[in-house]
Amino acid sequence: MNPTYQQLKARLAEIADLHHAAALIGWDQQVYMPPAAAEEHGNMLGTLGKIAHEKFTSDETGKLLEELKRDLPHLDPDSEEYRLIKITAKDYDRATRVPAEFVVEQAQVTAIAHQAWAEARARSEFGLFQPHLEKILDLVRRYVTFFPPADHPYDTLLDNFEPGMKTAEVQAIFEALRPRQVELIRAIGERPQVEDSFLHLQYDEKTMWDFSVEVATAFGYDWKRGRQDPTVHPFCTSFGVNDVRITSRWVPDLPFALLFGTMHETGHALYEQGVGLQWNRTPVEGGASLGLHESQSRMWENLVGRSRPFWEYFYPKLQARFPSQLANVSLDQFYRTINKVQPSLIRVEADEATYNLHIMLRLEIEIAMLEGKVAVRDLPELWNAKMQDYLGLTPPNDALGVLQDVHWSGGMIGYFSTYALGNIISAQLWEKFNSTHPQLEDEMRSGDFSALLSWLRAEIHQYGRKYEPQELVQRVTGESINSAPYLRYLQKKYAEIYNL
Amino acid sequence: MNPTYQQLKARLAEIADLHHAAALIGWDQQVYMPPAAAEEHGNMLGTLGKIAHEKFTSDETGKLLEELKRDLPHLDPDSEEYRLIKITAKDYDRATRVPAEFVVEQAQVTAIAHQAWAEARARSEFGLFQPHLEKILDLVRRYVTFFPPADHPYDTLLDNFEPGMKTAEVQAIFEALRPRQVELIRAIGERPQVEDSFLHLQYDEKTMWDFSVEVATAFGYDWKRGRQDPTVHPFCTSFGVNDVRITSRWVPDLPFALLFGTMHETGHALYEQGVGLQWNRTPVEGGASLGLHESQSRMWENLVGRSRPFWEYFYPKLQARFPSQLANVSLDQFYRTINKVQPSLIRVEADEATYNLHIMLRLEIEIAMLEGKVAVRDLPELWNAKMQDYLGLTPPNDALGVLQDVHWSGGMIGYFSTYALGNIISAQLWEKFNSTHPQLEDEMRSGDFSALLSWLRAEIHQYGRKYEPQELVQRVTGESINSAPYLRYLQKKYAEIYNL
Secondary structure, rough: OOOOHHHHHHHHHHHHHHHHHHHHHHHHHHOOHHHHHHHHHHHHHHHHHHHHHHHHHHHHHHHHHHHHHHHHHHOOOOHHHHHHHHHHHHHHHHHHHHHHHHHHHHHHHHHHHHHHHHHHHHHHOHHHHHHHHHHHHHHHHHHHHHHOOOOHHHHHHHHOOOOOOOHHHHHHHHHHHHHHHHHOOOOHHHOOOOOHHHHHHHOOHHHHHHHHHHHHHHHHHHHHHEEEEOOOOEEEOOOOOOEEEEEEEEOOOOHHHHHHHHHHHHHHHHHHOOOOHHOOOOOOOOOOOOHHHHHHHHHHHHHHHHOHHHHHHHHHHHHOOOHHHHHOOOOHHHHHHHHOOOOOOOOHHHHOOOHHHHHHHHHHHHHHHHOOOOOOHHHHHHHHHHHHHOOOOOOOOOOOOOOOHHHHHHHHOOHHHHHHHHHHHHHHHHHHHHHOOOOHHHHOOOOOOOHHHHHHHHHHHHHOOOOOOOHHHHHHOOOOOHHHHHHHHHHHHHHHHHHH | OHHHHHHHHHHHHHHHHHHHHHHHHHHHHHHOOOOHHHHHHHHHHHHHHHHHHHHHHHHHHHHHHHHHHHHHHOOOOOOHHHHHHHHHHHHHHHHHOOOOHHHHHHHHHHHHHHHHHHHHHHHHOHHHHHHHHHHHHHHHHHHOOOOOOOOOOHHHHHOOOOOOOOHHHHHHHHHHHHHHHHHHHHHHOOOOOOHHHHOOOOOHHHHHHHHHHHHHHHHOOHHHHEEEEEEEOOOOOOOOOOEEEEOOOOOOOHHHHHHHHHHOOOHHHHHHHHHHHOOOOOOOOOOOOOHHHHHHHHHHHOOOOOOOHHHHHHHHHHHHHHHHOOOOOOHHHHHHHHHOOOOOOHHHOOOOOHHHHHHHHHHHHHHHHHOOOOOOOHHHHHHHHHHHHHHHOOOOOOOOOOOOOHHHHOOOOOOHHHHHHHHHHHHHHHHHHHHHOOOOOHHOOOOOOHHHHHHHHHHOOOOOHOOOOHHHHHHOOOOOOHHHHHHHHHHHHHHHHHHH
């Protein structure tokens, strides 16, 4: 095999090891770090990040890539070698376009902005965050100038999270969905609400944890290559395909958050555990995009974990674990309750039917900010107006409104839409698989998810980052990313639950 | 301050971060790693070790050191700067003398030798390990040739673990002690043995764990800068002065191993947590030597943790936790039992009075091997003869004899004597502190170890690697390392317990 390619791969493997080590330190930070060790961890992460960046952006990497790019016309565009070179070259281009001084400035600005945001949110005072967000917006505008002009400056930001996706595409997908989703929520709002008091009784943490382990195991999570630990913020992290860990959070007032959170993180973990071994320790490891990743977590959490067939199998088991809370709650009641729809102010607590509207609002605001069509100081007003339009609610204060999310304080503009794209893609994949494998519901009724996982492995997981999101969804479903299946899914599900 | 010195420190800080990250990955490997993730961890450790080595042995480091060494005559030899440069220059010299190909060959030979040793021990067949040990001995002899001739070739090996110590010094220290220690054990052997059946009753793991936490807390272990987790092999590890972790092992048949193991690892951890902040992220962080480190672990485990004053305070607490096992066992009985002396075959299970003899035997054999005075094939015979001489026992097979320890299979020749030096130094420090602070026993009787810890912090811990072992012990006690205090300690303690 091409020795230049081997040299590149050896280099990339070391860089991947550094990223894996940093991820492990990050995991430790969230899970087991003693309280006074934050600085030690910061030092380790700083050094590993610096060395990985230096190695990746070095002239040696550049020369290897230049040489290899000349071979591309002679390679099969679907081959491992072709894709690895293309993806690495794109990453290299992105990493080398942004000057080191800019990265340092960005780190400084966002470190201060993050603190200001936390204080602003605690006091519910947008004015404290406003000047910092203005600086971040300025940084983001400068960031865009390091790249060749795109159809829309927001494309450059989006590409960091959804490679290849265009702002116009996302807008079109969301535009097609938004009015129908708003309509659905209004219709639900006119129906009698489901009763959910039994969800808020006292549940035992250990019993819920054990049940969530049972579910993750049934989904196919490989415990030999992972583990689950308690944290404040649940997440999934990976140090290579053979070590993919999840964390879960216990909130006594929201006992089922642990269960659905575990399903969600298991969805992410199944993706990472399924990436082909040939991509391990290369830039092609991991998922195709944040949206694709979210399509997996949301599929296992919602399309599987909030479905009736799933609970036909698991509800008796749950009842057996919690007889005093659930013995008198029927499957039907339980199913309706975990699918209760109620517009609310906070994105991370939103239900399946309202979640996307929280995202659309954020995308529209980000684009308006970037285009200069709204001043930062006017964000609270715009936010509240859109909340009223889409969800029929007006936040009583900015902490419950424009200040609720951490993303902007870290300079992450362009990120939010990946959450909604995840929901949308999950339904496209789901519809496709069900059309070729109509026995899926029956399999779920007997607790068997192996055919679903095998299909996801074969169609999505094994490829890692090999295909960009649009290309991958097109390959699997024959269609580009679109919201029709998701809308059909929502309409069918809630028509039944709310007798629409 | 000297900009070259600042450059060196910045470089060394990054190298320290890489070592800390590797230590954290090593901790994870022992404590929480999923079973199939060994290769991922091996990759991370390999890359971090390689980069740290490259950075440290690079010409840039060499040039900075050359320049700084020229300034040494103008610096106070006791200053931070002088010592850091000296120690780093010595480490650099050692790291650059050994050719990279040799390191690779050594890694290969020892990887295979380790497996062969494990199999040889499992089958109790020294012949399976013999050819590998011969290769390792050959490597060790070649290793010595990379260094300037010393008084004895073993000095070069010893210097890796006890900087500055000479083989002749260690031999003299051990020679002065061995006949007296053998004599003591014989005298004890003639006395009626203490009864220890209550140590082998069933004890609850969680209760013993909680008690060990109580003891570690009383010793002064800072939980904000550390934590304790269960492992198969107990150890202490550090990722900088603010993150020093210990692990403990639960063996149902040896319930008190968890407690004394925790005391031991806490002793190591108190040392690491006490190193001066100015040494953090430099080569001067950590302990002066393995022997000094062991002096701390053994002091807390034995001189404190197996003392009568300690148990006058803690025994009622232990009884309260284990009433069914200990209610009818008097403090005196308990104290005698945890100090029971009985010659045995296995070093790691040896009691305080016999432990050093296991070490002396190993040192003598290592030196004889290196000098060519014994052939590898004759080791079992030599081992067994010495066991009979020193401890009055003959191993029934090689698994319980010459094959019991892992060290040689990893190429670690020169390591063993640090264990005995630790015991010896611990008694020197103990005697010194008690002579200036006679109220220590009374303080221990009320569970107060703060004066002891403060003294160790001021006299030992804060200096990290600043002083070599002999220099440090001389500074603190006014004497060079010698076994007289340890012998006095053993004789006094066991005269009382065994009515000698």
